[in-house]
Amino acid sequence: MPSRRPCAGPSAGPGPQARGTIGGVTRTHAPYPFAKGHGTQNDFVILPDAEGDRHETIDAAGVRALTDRRAGIGGDGILRVVRTAATADPAAVAARDEAEWFMDYRNADGSIAEMCGNGIRVFARWLVEREGVDASAPLRIATRAGVLAVAVEPDGRISASMGAPRRLPASEVTVRDTGATLPTTGVDMGNPHAVAFVDDLAEAGSLLSEPVYDAGVYPTGVNIEFVVRRGERHVAMRVHERGSGETLSCGTGAAAVMVASALADGAVPADGTPPAAPVVYRVDVPGGELDLTWTSAGDVVLTGPAEIVAEGFTTLG
Numbered sequence: 001m002p003s004r005r006p007c008a009g010p011s012a013g014p015g016p017q018a019r020g021t022i023g024g025v026t027r028t029h030a031p032y033p034f035a036k037g038h039g040t041q042n043d044f045v046i047l048p049d050a051e052g053d054r055h056e057t058i059d060a061a062g063v064r065a066l067t068d069r070r071a072g073i074g075g076d077g078i079l080r081v082v083r084t085a086a087t088a089d090p091a092a093v094a095a096r097d098e099a100e101w102f103m104d105y106r107n108a109d110g111s112i113a114e115m116c117g118n119g120i121r122v123f124a125r126w127l128v129e130r131e132g133v134d135a136s137a138p139l140r141i142a143t144r145a146g147v148l149a150v151a152v153e154p155d156g157r158i159s160a161s162m163g164a165p166r167r168l169p170a171s172e173v174t175v176r177d178t179g180a181t182l183p184t185t186g187v188d189m190g191n192p193h194a195v196a197f198v199d200d201l202a203e204a205g206s207l208l209s210e211p212v213y214d215a216g217v218y219p220t221g222v223n224i225e226f227v228v229r230r231g232e233r234h235v236a237m238r239v240h241e242r243g244s245g246e247t248l249s250c251g252t253g254a255a256a257v258m259v260a261s262a263l264a265d266g267a268v269p270a271d272g273t274p275p276a277a278p279v280v281y282r283v284d285v286p287g288g289e290l291d292l293t294w295t296s297a298g299d300v301v302l303t304g305p306a307e308i309v310a311e312g313f314t315t316l317g
């Protein structure tokens with residue numbers, strides 16, 4: 001009987017340094033751990049880096065190698081999990097007294113974004129399940145949009161306060177496939193959004209190309225949501241994300257959609273001041289369902305699922 005060698009899988013831990021091009025893919029690192037997670041199918045490569053000694057210098061090319069859906073692991077973005085005390089990112093440094101962990105979020109194209117609503121739930125799931133963070137009280141997580149409170153709900157979903165929305169100027173977007181130009185409501189949820197109400201989500205076209213937007217209103221780019229009404233305080237959306245293309249969900253986008261819908265419905269004061277009592281909307285996304293609450297304190301809370309689906313080792317990045 002032929003002898004068998006033990007398989008050197010992830011349980012064997014990092015192997016020898018792997019460098020160069022193998023199978024057309026540039027591998028620049030010794031094997032290091034990664035994980036994969038998603039929230040309503042907005043998916044992320046998770047890079048555990050508690051002490052900041054693995055990925056502090058990750059660049060856009062490294063992010064693109066990891067998020068590539070054919071030559072890499074695949075994802076809409078990267079969640080680097082690092083202690084605020086272990087990174088020089090200015091947002092983390094500023095938050096050191098308030099939060100132990102920093103969500104270093106990158107879009108699939110390698111660009112840096114301020115916030116990710118689905119990502120912060122997946123990030124929290126990782127902290128609780130793999131970093132031993134106590135979830136009996138709300139977690140405080142530092143992001144480039146500030147320190148945000150995140151809680152694990154009794155039903156297992158995760159809620160994230162995404163701060164108070166800020167109105168941006170009204171504008172318009174043009175769908176490239178059809179040439180249709182649509183008016184938009186501008187909402188900043190830590191990152192910029194343009195929300196267009198349509199009668200049918202097919203009006204968004206293929207979304208293979210980014211809709212045309214006004215760079216005067218959105219100098220750093222914009223996430224663009226198309227929304228249809230489904231019922232009372234119930235809407236559905238598609239999104240073209242800045243830096244990632246069409247995704248199956250966007251948490252900050254769902255929050256912007258809720259804000260635009262609540263304002264259009266007269267469900268909150270027209271001047272944008274907080275409602276006297278919480279206002280709740282359900283937002284359907286291609287990848288699932290999200291609940292959004294505009295609280296009387298003025299912040300918008302996103303509630304939805306968050307899953308870790310794989311863990312392993314990679315040499316990419």
Ligand SMILES: N[C@@H](CCC[C@H](N)C(=O)O)C(=O)O
Pocket residue numbers: 042077107112113114115116117118119191192223241242243244247249250251252253
């Ligand atoms: N998918 C995220 C948003 C990620 C950042 C966005 N693409 C941007 O550049 O602002 C979410 O769930 O909020």
